Amino acid sequence: MSLWTTLNRVIFKRTSTFVLAGVAGAFFFERTFEVGSVAIFETLNKGKLWKDIKHKYEQ
Amino acid sequence: MAAAVGRICGARLLKSYGVVGPQVAQLSTQSQGWSRNRKWILSTLGVMGGGVGALLFALEQSVQASGSEAHPPHQPWNHFGWYQSFDHASVRRGYEVYKQVCKACHSLQYIAFRNLVGVSHTEDEAKAEAAEVMVKDGPDEEGNFFERPGKLSDYLPSPYPNENAARAANNGAYPPDLSYIVSGRKGGEDYIFALLTGYVDAPAGVVLREGQNYNPYFPGGAISMAQVLYNEAAEFSDGTPATASQMAKDVATFLRWCSEPELDERRLMTIKAIGIFSMLAAVVYYMKRHKWSTMKSRKLAFKPVSKK
Numbered sequence: 001m002s003l004w005t006t007l008n009r010v011i012f013k014r015t016s017t018f019v020l021a022g023v024a025g026a027f028f029f030e031r032t033f034e035v036g037s038v039a040i041f042e043t044l045n046k047g048k049l050w051k052d053i054k055h056k057y058e059q
Numbered sequence: 060m061a062a063a064v065g066r067i068c069g070a071r072l073l074k075s076y077g078v079v080g081p082q083v084a085q086l087s088t089q090s091q092g093w094s095r096n097r098k099w100i101l102s103t104l105g106v107m108g109g110g111v112g113a114l115l116f117a118l119e120q121s122v123q124a125s126g127s128e129a130h131p132p133h134q135p136w137n138h139f140g141w142y143q144s145f146d147h148a149s150v151r152r153g154y155e156v157y158k159q160v161c162k163a164c165h166s167l168q169y170i171a172f173r174n175l176v177g178v179s180h181t182e183d184e185a186k187a188e189a190a191e192v193m194v195k196d197g198p199d200e201e202g203n204f205f206e207r208p209g210k211l212s213d214y215l216p217s218p219y220p221n222e223n224a225a226r227a228a229n230n231g232a233y234p235p236d237l238s239y240i241v242s243g244r245k246g247g248e249d250y251i252f253a254l255l256t257g258y259v260d261a262p263a264g265v266v267l268r269e270g271q272n273y274n275p276y277f278p279g280g281a282i283s284m285a286q287v288l289y290n291e292a293a294e295f296s297d298g299t300p301a302t303a304s305q306m307a308k309d310v311a312t313f314l315r316w317c318s319e320p321e322l323d324e325r326r327l328m329t330i331k332a333i334g335i336f337s338m339l340a341a342v343v344y345y346m347k348r349h350k351w352s353t354m355k356s357r358k359l360a361f362k363p364v365s366k367k
């Protein structure tokens with residue numbers, strides 16, 4: 001609970017830091033989510049994608 | 060069904076719940092429930108909607124059943140499934156089949172050489188593919204049209220200049236453009252595969268005109284396209300044995316890519332949508348529990364005013 005209180009006091013109380021936290025959170029969330037989804041997609045389709053066969057055709 | 064419900068619910072079906080029952084059943088807070096007119100309108104709408112839907116379904120089914128063509132069997136395409144991307148090696152082989160076999164009669168006018176880059180060919184390979192064809196360009200500074208080697212931005216050349224020329228060269232039958240053929244035909248790639256591998260001798264009693272062939276998967280059975288895919292009819296650059304069924308599978312995959320080049324994107328989007336919506340569902344569930352907690356734990360106490 002004390003973590004929550006600290007977070008509240010340091011970040012969420014002031015509008016400027018709150019907005020900043022929102023923007024930074026959105027950025028990191030988007031990056032993690034995107035990279036994670038692509039990683040899942042590429043694992044599920046290993047060997048079928050262009051990136052898996054393109055080494056055969058590049059000089 | 061009714062008997063089962065009666066046995067499970069028993070006497071509770073008959074019990075009166077006072078005013079709450081009808082309110083809950085009709086999603087309404089009015090104590091009277093729906094008026095007669097409203098009931099009548101809504102039930103008419105329901106019956107009409109259901110009837111029209113059933114009629115459409117029945118018509119569709121009867122049209123499918125009344126045709127003489129064979130229905131293509133379902134094949135285990137490896138891009139079928141919620142998360143399954145294209146097999147890009149297969150798309151590449153399919154392009155080779157198109158180039159060596161189909162291109163003689165069928166155009167692919169909505170696919171440009173640049174579309175192949177990063178899908179089945181490297182940029183250099185796609186440039187080389189484009190440079191093999193001659194494209195009409197112009198007018199130049201003197202107003203003349205001229206031929207030049209193709210560039211990445213050029214579309215795949217058509218075998219005939221226009222539909223009339225195509226008909227004249229093919230006994231009056233027009234070889235359709237293949238760009239959207241998989242989306243445009245019932246059965247999709249199953250149909251293409253069945254058609255390409257399904258040529259048989261015409262059964263007794265079927266009269267074919269000059270230049271026609273018999274294919275049970277083609278509506279009507281008489282198709283002007285001859286069987287083109289025989290073993291070793293094309294050559295694969297990756298060394299895969301070029302059997303007729305392998306070529307049919309690869310070209311059907313390639314044509315699905317032509318019709319739906321965004322399929323890989325969509326599969327990735329499915330994964331993302333499932334991720335985002337499961338998070339949102341968790342939030343919504345929490346919010347619901349949060350909002351309802353006061354209502355669920357509320358107790359109403361009636362305190363009658365005592366008559367003195």
